[in-house]
Every structure is written in structure tokens, then in C-alpha cells.
Amino acid sequence: MSDITNSELDRRTLLRRAAAVGLAATPAVGMLSACVGGGDEDTTEQATGTKSADNPLGIDPKAPIEIVIFDGGLGTKYATDVDTPIYNKKWPESKVAYSATQEISTTVQPRLNAGDAPDMINNSGAKMMDFGAIVAAGQAQDLTELYAAASFDIPGKTVAETLVPGTAEWGSYNGKPYALNYSYTVFGMWYNATLFEKNGWTPPATWADFITLCDKIQAAGIVPFGYAGANAAYYMVRALLTSAGKIGTEQVLKDIDNLKPGAWTNPAVLEAAKAWAEVGKKYLDKSFLGLKHTEVQLQQNQDKVAFYPCGSWLENEQAKDTPPTFKYAVAPYPSVTASDKLPATAMNAAAGEIYFASSKGKNPRGGMEYLRVMLSKEAATEFTRLTKSLTVVLGAADGVELSPGLSSANEALNKAGKDVFMGYLFDTWYKKLGDESLSAVNDLMFKGGDAQKFCDRMEAASQALAKDSSVQKQTRS
Amino acid sequence: MRHGKYPFIIGFLAVPVALYATFVVAAYIQTFQLSVASWSGFGPIKYVGFDNFVKLWNDDLFWKSLRHNGYLLLLLPIVTIALGLLFAFLLNVGGGSKGGMTRGVWGSKVYRVIFFFPQLMALAIVAVIFGRVFASDKSGMINGLLPDSWAPWLFLADERWALTCILVVLVWQAVGFYVVLFSAGMGSIEHEIYEAAALDGATRVTLFFRITLPLLWGTIQTAWVYLGIAAFDAFALINIMTVDRGGPDGATSVLAMMIYRNTFEYSQVGYASALGVVLFFLTLTFAALTLRVTRRDAV
Numbered sequence: 001m002s003d004i005t006n007s008e009l010d011r012r013t014l015l016r017r018a019a020a021v022g023l024a025a026t027p028a029v030g031m032l033s034a035c036v037g038g039g040d041e042d043t044t045e046q047a048t049g050t051k052s053a054d055n056p057l058g059i060d061p062k063a064p065i066e067i068v069i070f071d072g073g074l075g076t077k078y079a080t081d082v083d084t085p086i087y088n089k090k091w092p093e094s095k096v097a098y099s100a101t102q103e104i105s106t107t108v109q110p111r112l113n114a115g116d117a118p119d120m121i122n123n124s125g126a127k128m129m130d131f132g133a134i135v136a137a138g139q140a141q142d143l144t145e146l147y148a149a150a151s152f153d154i155p156g157k158t159v160a161e162t163l164v165p166g167t168a169e170w171g172s173y174n175g176k177p178y179a180l181n182y183s184y185t186v187f188g189m190w191y192n193a194t195l196f197e198k199n200g201w202t203p204p205a206t207w208a209d210f211i212t213l214c215d216k217i218q219a220a221g222i223v224p225f226g227y228a229g230a231n232a233a234y235y236m237v238r239a240l241l242t243s244a245g246k247i248g249t250e251q252v253l254k255d256i257d258n259l260k261p262g263a264w265t266n267p268a269v270l271e272a273a274k275a276w277a278e279v280g281k282k283y284l285d286k287s288f289l290g291l292k293h294t295e296v297q298l299q300q301n302q303d304k305v306a307f308y309p310c311g312s313w314l315e316n317e318q319a320k321d322t323p324p325t326f327k328y329a330v331a332p333y334p335s336v337t338a339s340d341k342l343p344a345t346a347m348n349a350a351a352g353e354i355y356f357a358s359s360k361g362k363n364p365r366g367g368m369e370y371l372r373v374m375l376s377k378e379a380a381t382e383f384t385r386l387t388k389s390l391t392v393v394l395g396a397a398d399g400v401e402l403s404p405g406l407s408s409a410n411e412a413l414n415k416a417g418k419d420v421f422m423g424y425l426f427d428t429w430y431k432k433l434g435d436e437s438l439s440a441v442n443d444l445m446f447k448g449g450d451a452q453k454f455c456d457r458m459e460a461a462s463q464a465l466a467k468d469s470s471v472q473k474q475t476r477s
Numbered sequence: 478m479r480h481g482k483y484p485f486i487i488g489f490l491a492v493p494v495a496l497y498a499t500f501v502v503a504a505y506i507q508t509f510q511l512s513v514a515s516w517s518g519f520g521p522i523k524y525v526g527f528d529n530f531v532k533l534w535n536d537d538l539f540w541k542s543l544r545h546n547g548y549l550l551l552l553l554p555i556v557t558i559a560l561g562l563l564f565a566f567l568l569n570v571g572g573g574s575k576g577g578m579t580r581g582v583w584g585s586k587v588y589r590v591i592f593f594f595p596q597l598m599a600l601a602i603v604a605v606i607f608g609r610v611f612a613s614d615k616s617g618m619i620n621g622l623l624p625d626s627w628a629p630w631l632f633l634a635d636e637r638w639a640l641t642c643i644l645v646v647l648v649w650q651a652v653g654f655y656v657v658l659f660s661a662g663m664g665s666i667e668h669e670i671y672e673a674a675a676l677d678g679a680t681r682v683t684l685f686f687r688i689t690l691p692l693l694w695g696t697i698q699t700a701w702v703y704l705g706i707a708a709f710d711a712f713a714l715i716n717i718m719t720v721d722r723g724g725p726d727g728a729t730s731v732l733a734m735m736i737y738r739n740t741f742e743y744s745q746v747g748y749a750s751a752l753g754v755v756l757f758f759l760t761l762t763f764a765a766l767t768l769r770v771t772r773r774d775a776v
Contacts, residue, residue: 105741112519130517133744137519229634230720290613290634290720432743439726446634446725470515470525470745 181351203331277449315405328405561655
């Protein structure tokens with residue numbers, strides 16, 4: 001035949017041999033190599049200066065710092081146009097190297113391992129790094145000094161005194177603060193105030209009201225309640241656990257975080273799961289399981305969905321798709337039973353969006369100083385103005401003209417008064433357990449709604465994790 | 478001609494082999510090393526022996542993912558090769574013989590280009606596009622074509638069909654390449670053989686099964702190995718297209734997805750490496766088995 005077959009190494013044989021070695025594919029495995037090498041104890045020389053009233057953290061005024069910002073719903077303008085200029089006004093000789101990314105773990109994690117850490121990192125987004133692991137590896141700077149330092153622009157107060165109570169604890173691991181959770185997010189059921197006004201609907205206070213209202217909304221041809229199963233099931237987990245928290249106080253959620261046996265089979269969780277399962281069965285559009293958050297949010301903007309469980313970033317995220325007649329408003333989740341331990345007005349509001357200084361970078365003190373700048377009233381006010389989200393800095397939103405959604409959130413917070421609770425952390429601490437809760441809640445809401453099965457499944461996963469010695473455990477009280 | 482062959486070959490191979498050694502072989506060695514360790518991805522590495530493999534054995538999701546890989550491994554090569562052969566045959570020989578020359582069906586030159594298009598598109602883009610095709614509400618392409626009175630098909634949101642949707646996309650993407658590969662193979666089959674067979678009164682079906690298929694066996698074998706290895710991957714599509722990345726409720730989880738999540742999301746690099754080692758041996762076994770089972774005497 002042709003002379004191809006006479007050659008010693010024809011094409012087919014070559015392909016066959018290459019394939020036989022078996023290394024031609026399976027690219028996922030190769031990626032692992034990017035991470036190896038974290039065991040080295042690097043001793044980078046770190047910049048320090050002399051502490052003074054003007055320089056409470058003792059930074060080296062000439063040492064540059066490097067910051068990495070997550071380029072997501074909050075944008076990056078607050079960093080480039082507000083925080084960095086304020087920082088540079090005070091420390092003109094310290095050059096700020098800035099970069100932004102949507103893939104924090106892909107860009108930053110290899111650098112932490114290689115001993116080339118940026119000084120201040122905004123750990124956020126779908127690709128955020130496992131912060132518990134970062135703390136366990138000693139990569140995060142202890143922020144105790146930062147919280148004890150004098151506020152950047154509020155005279156006579158320490159940084160801690162200018163913040164929402166609980167901020168430092170919220171970012172603490174085994175008693176020490178490592179993460180600054182900067183933005184303050186109000187969670188609840190978001191709806192279009194204009195649509196509700198037009199139809200004479202009012203947000204419900206009790207579960208019976210909620211069901212009645214859902215029937216009315218459904219009769220009007222609108223999906224009463226919806227969330228996106230494909231990538232936003234954690235909004236539903238939060239809704240369910242907020243209800244559980246209202247039934248049995250935040251202690252229920254603390255037990256969940258602490259992996260206490262029986263935490264998920266607690267009657268409060270079961271009760272909440274039953275109530276939500278009914279909503280899922282009767283009112284949820286089954287096709288939402290295949291949709292992404294933006295698709296359901298868009299449908300809400302088109303008045304096809306009435307209630308959407310989310311946090312206060314929603315209004316800003318949807319800004320460009322919201323028609324002028326659409327006015328975001330938030331309602332607390334209604335009381336599930338008449339014997340709920342917290343009132344119907346109780347809200348879940350939590351500090352979120354992690355910023356941390358890396359302890360093994362070249363300039364950890366500079367990183368902390370940048371955080372101190374962010375916690376100044378001036379920077380926080382501008383942050384709220386630019387991103388339409390509140391910060392943990394008390395009173396920073398005063399004098400800022402708030403958007404409808406944010407002022408509704410503020411109002412709801414005021415009504416809740418002391419009944420505001422931070423919620424839970426298990427999904428940040430133990431991402432695997434968090435992912436299990438997503439699958440479980442989708443199953444509960446879209447596939448029949450067996451509340452007992454939901455509780456048992458989560459209990460089993462939680463206890464399996466508790467027994468897994470390879471995972472570093474966290475506790476809170 | 479044979480003189481100086483080896484320096485020539487070595488000159489060409491040095492750079493690729495060096496790259497391969499650094500980025501593939503070295504990475505594999507590290508994977509083996511990490512598979513017996515407990516490591517979060519940060520800080521010191523702790524060696525734990527075979528704990529990771531024991532954990533693996535007891536992990537339901539692992540077995541589920543393995544089944545899904547098996548499903549793809551079974552169907553992806555069969556469907557792709559069958560379609561690839563059919564199309565290649567139609568493009569090259571299917572039009573019958575005219576003036577002593579076999580030819581493809583009418584317009585085969587245009588089809589050939591169209592078939593190859595999917596191959597040119599980045600997998601991520603393909604995934605996004607098919608995400609829209611299979612969207613579970615009326616905004617989806619297929620659901621949009623259905624009558625309004627029908628309830629939308631859930632596709633990726635239905636755990637019974639989600640993996641099949643992925644299979645469809647994998648086949649759609651791969652088939653073009655194998656059409657070209659098989660076409661090239663068919664091109665090297667002597668026309669006289671077809672002609673002689675046609676003179677003896679062979680139909681197109683007989684031509685295909687008695688001449689094309691046996692003479693293409695080597696190429697098919699190679700295609701089988703390649704497609705099998707692709708079936709062990711499928712990561713990109715599943716990561717982008719599926720509910721909850723590998724869902725609903727693990728219905729589309731595959732080994733590569735588990736490796737990714739354990740490494741980058743759960744900080745269980747040791748566990749992920751153990752999965753990687755399993756995947757390595759599976760791929761190797763598969764390739765060896767395929768080549769052995771499909772071995773035939775040269776025609």
C-alpha cells in the first residue's frame with residue numbers, strides 16, 4: 001500500500017503510543033502542581049517604622065504596599081478613587097500597587113504559598129480562598145492592634161469603638177480577629193414596593209399571612225417566591241436558617257456552626273424546613289432550579305417574581321436592569337409559629353466581604369494601615385455612596401442620600417432594634433458543609449420537600465465533618 | 478536516508494520533552510506525593526499514609542462520580558465514532574461512484590467545513606451557548622421552540638437527564654474532528670478496492686462494513702482511546718453548565734470536578750491528589766485495555 005505504512009513510526013502508532021502512556025489528558029490533575037511548595041517557612045524581611053500618635057500601627061512611611069481587590073458587585077472604584085487617595089494623602093511616599101481580579105484564589109493563593117503575598121487582600125467572590133485554612137497556615141495578620149489603634153478620622157476613639165458591635169468577633173478565628181468584614185449586609189425578602197402598592201399587598205408578618213399573600217400573588221399570574229437553584233441556593237439556605245433563628249434564637253445557628261450533635265435536627269430547624277418546603281411545593285417555579293441568580297433577579301425586575309431572598313447588595317447588582325418604576329424594598333422573614341422566640345421584625349444582618357492583611361507579606365503593617373484608612377468615616381461614607389451598601393462603620397451612612405432599597409433596609413434594621421442577629425458562619429468555615437447545604441436545600445425546595453430528610457442529611461454531613469481530623473475546626477460563642 | 482536520524486529527532490523532541498517533564502511528569506510525581514498527605518494548600522504538609530484512599534472508598538460522591546465517568550466512557554466513544562464514521566462515509570463515499578471515482582453526497586465540501594466548526598470554538602464558549610440551549614425555562618432555545626402550553630423541559634435541572642445533556646454537548650463538539658480524522662483515513666484507502674467491490678455488485682452498506690470499517694480499524698482504535706480519555710475529563714462543561722456545578726445533587730459530578738472542588742474550594746489537597754492518583758490509574762488501565770481488546774491483525 002502507501003509508503004506511510006513502511007515508515008517505522010507512522011502517525012497511528014505514534015498517536016497510539018502517546019495515548020497509551022495515558023498522560024495525554026486529565027488536565028485537572030496537572031493543576032495541582034501550582035499549589036505544591038507551601039511548606040517552606042519563608043522569612044521575608046518585613047517593613048516596620050516607629051509607632052507614634054500619628055502612626056499608631058508603626059508603619060514604614062516609605063515602604064510600598066500591594067493590594068488586591070475583588071472585582072465584583074461592589075466594583076473597584078471605592079479602592080482606586082477613595083481609599084488609595086486617602087492613604088496616599090497621609091503617606092505620600094508609600095507607593096500603592098493595585099490590582100483587581102475576579103479569581104482571587106487562582107491569582108493570590110499561589111502567591112501566598114510562594115512567599116510573595118500581597119499586603120492587603122479582598123477575599124471574596126465565588127473563587128474566594130478558604131479563609132479558615134489561611135488562618136490555620138498563619139498567613140493572616142492578627143488584627144488586634146488595628147482594632148485597638150486610634151481611629152483614622154474620628155478623634156478620641158479606637159477603631160473598634162467606631163464599628164458595629166460584633167465586627168471584630170465576626171472575623172475572629174479561635175478568639176483572635178484576622179478578617180475585617182467591611183460591608184454590612186441586611187438579609188430578607190426583597191420585593192418591588194411599587195408593584196405591592198399597586199395591588200394593595202403588604203409584606204406579611206406571620207406565616208399564615210405569607211401563605212395567603214402568596215395565593216393572591218399566584219392568582220395575579222406572578223410567581224410568589226423564587227430563587228435560583230443553579231448557583232444561588234445559598235440565599236435559600238439563609239432564608240431557611242434565618243427562620244430557624246427566629247423560631248429558636250441565634251443559639252440554634254451557633255450550635256450549627258459549632259457542629260454540635262443534634263444541631264440540624266433541632267425542632268427549630270425542622271419547623272423552618274417544613275414551612276419553607278410548603279412554599280417550595282406550592283409556589284416555586286420548578287424551572288428555577290436550572291437558572292442562575294441574574295436570570296431570576298431579572299425576572300423579578302420584570303415583575304414576574306414577587307419575593308426574592310437576598311442581601312442588600314441586590315439593588316446595586318441589578319442597577320442597570322431595574323426599570324425606573326421598580327423600587328426595591330425589603331421585608332423580614334415572617335414568623336413561622338406563634339411561639340417564635342424572636343419577634344416578626346427580627347432581621348438577619350451581617351458583616352461581610354473579607355479584607356485581610358497577610359502576615360507573611362513584605363509590609364503587613366502597611367496592609368493594616370490600609371484597612372485603618374478603609375475604616376475611616378470619610379472612606380466608609382464614600383464606600384456607601386459608591387457601592388450602595390452599608391459598612392460596619394457606625395453612622396457612616398448619615399447624610400448620604402440612600403437609594404430606596406437601602407433606606408428600606410435601614411428602616412427595617414431600626415424596626416428590628418436589638419433583634420438583629422449576625423447569623424451563621426458554617427458555610428465560610430467549612431465550605432464542603434456549605435455546599436452540602438446547597439444540594440440539600442435545592443432538594444427540599446424543588447423535589448418534594450421532605451423536611452425530616454433535609455435535617456437528617458445535614459446532621460449526617462455535619463457529624464461526618466466533626467469527626468474528620470483533617471479539617472481545622474472553629475468555634476464561636 | 479537513515480543517517481543522522483537520531484540527532485534530528487532529538488533536536489525536535491528536546492523542548493517538548495522538557496516541557497512535558499516539567500509540567501506533566503513532575504506534577505504527577507507531586508500528586509502521588511500529596512496523595513498520602515493531609516494538606517490544606519497552605520502551610521506544612523502532614524503525611525497520613527493511605528487515609529485519603531480509605532476516605533475515598535467510603536465517599537458516596539466518589540462512587541457516584543465514578544459511575545458518571547463510566548457512563549460517559551461507555552457512550553461518548555460509541556456515539557461519537559458511530560456518527561463520525563457515518564458522516565465521513567457520506568462525505569467521501571456516500572454519493573456512489575461516477576466516472577470511476579467515488580464521491581460524497583451532494584454538497585459534501587460545505588458539510589465538511591460545517592462539521593469542523595464546533596472544534597474551533599473554545600469549550601467555555603460551547604458550554605455557555607449550550608447552557609442557553611438547555612435553559613430550563615421558556616428563555617431556553619429548545620423550550621422556546623416548544624408550544625407555549627407545554628411545561629418547560631428541565632434538562633440540566635432534572636437529575637435523570639442532566640448528564641445526558643452533557644453527553645450531547647461532548648458528542649456535538651467532538652464529532653467534527655473525528656469526521657475529519659476518518660475522512661483522512663478513508664482518503665488513504667485505494668479507490669480500486671471500492672471500484673472492484675462496486676463492480677462485484679456491493680451496495681453502499683456492504684462497502685462500508687466490508688471495506689471502509691476494516692481498513693480504518695487503526696484510526697478507530699486511536700479515536701476510541703482519545704474519546705475515552707476525554708470522557709474521564711468533561712470538567713469544563715460540567716463546571717460551567719450544570720446546576721450547582723456537578724448537580725443537581727451530584728447528578729453530574731465527575732472525578733475531575735471532585736478534584737477541582739477538593740483542591741480549590743475545600744482545601745483538601747491531599748484528598749484531591751488521591752482522587753488524581755485514582756484517575757491516573759483509571760486512564761492508564763483504560764488505554765491499555767482498549768488497545769489490547771481492540772487489537773486485530775493488520776488487513
